[in-house]
Amino acid sequence: MLKNYLKIAIRNLQRNKVYASINVLGLALSMSCGILIFALVKHHLSFDNFHNNSDRIYRIVTEQHRDNISYSFSVPNPLGKAFRNDYTFGEKVARICTFDDQLITVKQGNEIKKFKDEEGVAFTEPEFFEIFNYPLLQGDKKTVLSEPNTAIMTEKAAKKYFGDENPINKTFKLDNRIEFKVTGILKDLPANTDRRTEIYTSYPTLKSYNEWAASDDSWGGIFSSMQCFVLLRPGISPAQVEKVMPAYVKKYRPTSKNVHHYKFQPLAEMHFDARYSGPMDKKNLWVLSFIGLFLIITACVNFINLATAQALKRSKEVGVRKVLGSVRMQLFWQFISETSLISILGAMVAILLAYVALPYVNTWFSSQISINLVSDWQLMLFIVSLIVVVTLFSGSYPGLILAGFQPVLALKGKLSQQNVGGFNTRRTLIITQFAISQVLIIGMVIIANQMKYAQQSDLGFQKDAIVTVPIASGTDLNKQKTLKNQFAALSGVEKTSLFFRAPASNSNWSTSVKFDNRAEDEVFRVNVKSADEQYLSTFDLELVAGRNIFPADSMRECLVNETFVRKLNLKSPQEVIGKNVSMNGGNSSGPIVGVVKDFHDRSFHEEINPVCITTLAENYDSYGLKLNMANAQATLASVEKIWTQAHPDQIYEYQFLDESIAEFYETESIMLKLIQAFSGIAIFIGCLGLYGLVSFMVTQKTKEIGIRKVLGSSIGSIIWIFGKEFSRLIMIAFLVAAPLAWWLMNSWLQDFKFKIEIKIDVFILAIASTFVVAALTVGYQVIKAALMNPMKSLRSE
Structure with missing residues (x-):
């Protein structure tokens, strides 16, 4: 039929x-x-579902309750160690501090090969590999990262850096500063994991790379590179653990109005929770x-x-x-x-x-x-x-x-x-x-x-024809200024500036602020833009009151935006001129000399934040170049030549500001x-x-x-x-x-x-x-x- x-x-x-x-x-x-x-x-539903005991793996995250609530997948640097020592809820606890876009150099005979690793390098406590199922093909999981200046990497990374040679006991340099010895090889990462970093180094070496991030006393802020993962013991619920977490706030942040609420985020939610930068x-x-x-x-x-x-x-x-x-x-x-x-x-x-x-x-x-x-x-x-x-x-x-x-x-x-x-x-x-x-x-x-x-709205600043070029790691301020002057001398460059972060950026430095010598910090945080006196003219930022900052290498004075004034419930920008602000736990202070018209410091997904622009030269990480686009290719070639001559051991790169803003969406x-x-x-x-x-x-x-x-x-x-x-x-x-x-x-x-x-x-x-x-x-x-x-x-x- x-x-x-x-x-x-x-x-x-x-x-x-x-x-x-x-x-x-x-x-x-x-x-x-x-x-x-x-x-x-x-x-996407399969992300990170291959780990053993995945139902017991959690990331400690932070809800920051101020005038509004913000979310961070990071925690204060010492929290992981304190949690491991103070409580028995965690079967395993591991901190991991990841730095993206890192320079890796490998010596092969008389030749030094340079690589830019976009996924970066992670300083990792050994227990990380006992929490997560990333199999080690060579080396002993218990000892590979036990000593300083040791590292493990994936098969793919080993092939990239050392070719067909056996990578064990080979060495590479991170950022031309710290040398690591390879002690183990990981199986290549599966496609369905958000952890894309392929080089993991010993956690104690973090102190040599970033002393503040490695400090067990730095409770005063949250470093976005630092994450803490926990494998809870069987039968322990995250709600039980969250009840004891306020003790850390009372003990280490008793006077701060920036009240932290530490939460335990399940592994299954990390890929999807947009509040904590979940990608989907x-x-x-x-x-x-x-x-x-x-x-x-x-x-x-x-x-x-x-x-x-x-x-x-x-x-x-x-x-x-x-x-x-x-x-x-x-x-x-x-x-x-x-x-x-x-x-x-x-x-x-x-x-x-x-x-x-x-x-x-x-x-x-x-x-x-x-x-x-x-x-x-x-x-x-x-x-x-x-x-x-x-x-x-x-x-x-x-x-x-x-x-x-x-x-x-x-x-x-x-x-x-x-x-x-x-x-x-x-x-x-x-x-x-x-x-x-x-x-x-x-x-x-x-x-x-x-x-x-x-894309076409007025962001409050100039985004077209602006190129950002990174400041090479380890470059002192005098050399930064020399290169800036060389760039400024090029016929195709109209304006130049040294700064930390463009007016709109996904990566920012937010800190507490105290206004006019008040007894307590304000309930809001301020987005700090470290920048020289050319920042306003390079990005066409508009002053609505006061004057521009004078040249300086440390915080002598500062500019704030209109939102900063509104957050203080003041009626006029003139009311803040001459008043002192203190930031970063009192480590930086100076008078307000001008108020800048509001500009979008983040994407259109977010409100405009209070902003402070000041000359903290130690934070500068970029050159900003405003170009005459009539002969842009020749100008960019000249910029590359100047930068490469000054830093022959580094890899040159640049990005147009409008392209980086497009990445917001x-x-x-x-x-x-x-x-x-x-x-x-x-x-x-x-x-x-x-x-x-x-x-x-x-x-x-x-x-x-x-x-x-x-x-x-x-x-x-x-x-x-x-x-x-x-x-x-x-x-x-x-x-x-x-x-x-x-x-x-x-x-x-x-x-x-x-x-x-x-x-x-x-x-x-x-x-x-x-x-x-x-x-x-x-x-x-x-x-x-x-x-x-x-x-x-x-x-x-």
Whole structure:
């Protein structure tokens, strides 16, 4: 029986190649998106799930309660040691301090090779590798990092730095300052971990690299490079441990208004919690999953529309089968077998499309997602389930319609549109397609507008034509000033400045502040921008009161922004001029000499923070160069030559400021690309659905068109018969899509403190584009029907 079903199904599809091709293409596009989205979601849900006892691994994080609440995945440097010594909650406790973008030098004979390691170097306590499952291929896990100036690295890193030689006991230098000996080799890191650092060094050596970070007395601040991980003992809950953590605040920070709340973040949440810099917010996965579901529903709707449009053509076939003894269930399963064949063909094409698109998805997400049907049983099960669901969802309704034909009416050709479900069913399906497409179009336009707003709005400073060049590690202040003057002498350089962090940066130094010799620190923290007197002119920052700072190498005076003044509840910027501020626990102080107009010091996701600009030269880490873009390439080449001559043992790099600001919205850029792609696919699949409906309408209205033309109807009036039908469907779909899209996108915009308003023109654009797409899709068939010879129309059966 099954063999017979398949044989007949193949014959029917061969006779209706256009019908079969449209269905296969629609299902293939939607299923390929479903496969890619499934692989992407599965990949992210698997992050760090390979560690032993993963349900007991936690990271200690900090909630900082001030005038508002902020979150940090770091803790004060001594906290890990104190927790290990004071309590028995932790079976293992490990601190790890990671420094990104580090210079690694390796001596090979008389040659010194230089490498820039973007993932950096981590100073690590040995227990880190007892908490996490990063297998050691060479060396003893208990002793590899027990001595100072020892290091372990992954196979990949060892290959990079030492080639095919045995890396054990080889040496390398970090930042041209500290030499390490390799004592162990780690297995390469899996793709599904957020820990990408490939070089781990002994924790005691941190004191030689950064004395403050290594200090067990530095409770006064949080260093973003420092993290602390804990493997809790069996039966211990994080809530139990969090109850004792306030003791550290009372003991080590009794007078601070910056109240720390130390929390235990489960390993399973680290990848998804955006508050603590989790790279993938779970809501994005939900959005992608729903888009995939909508695309599959859209393709199934197409199938149903096309199948029912074809049903009348097969009515006599069904009538003959029933007269010869076929029962209703046999006819139903006959149609299901045809549907399953189309679904299987669609899935095969979808797999090929998914393989072709996978490199682009990995590039967009900076991921290493793989599709392997042989080894990935979950993906294989998903594809099989998808075929089954699509087959049953798409084939059941048309199958029941076909199987329910009355044989007498079918053989006489007396079946009407009511016998194949009527227009109302197909109208509902088309409205669903239009609504999904319009939601995606509205979402795409709003995301694009928000991105444009963030990129083109006045940030309060100059971001175009500004290049930042790093100050080489270990460069003294005199050499910094010498290089700055050499850069300034270049004809293509208009302004230069030395500073720590550009006006807008993801990495900042925030500290407590005391105003006008008050007894206590303010409830807010201040974002400190260490910079010379050229900072304002280089970035076109505007003074609203007072004057600019004078040249100095330490904090003699400072500038603050308007938000700083507002946080003090003062009415006028003039009121702070001449008043003293003390920062960083009283280590830096000086009078306020000017107030700068507010500028965005972070992304549009965040409010503008209180800012203090002062001359703390010991913190400078960058040169800022404002270029004349008329001859930028030659100028950049000259800058590189000067920098390289001054630092032959370093690796030169630079970045345009507008590019670094664009990185603030990397996630949004990825989502915009994906929604653009998915919207295009949804619209294309929707066009196939329209084709199905107009085919049905033209078939049913052939004689009506002929009669109208004989009675004198114009071509325009005949076209309007179809036009009003689709216009009504589009308007109903819009009434469904508009409020849903507004709610979804308004929720999305809540992540931005500075955002666009959702205006009516977005909705006008969505509905107008839908009308245009619909008109282009149905236009040919409608005009062809309107131009048909009425004699031919009236003779049609």
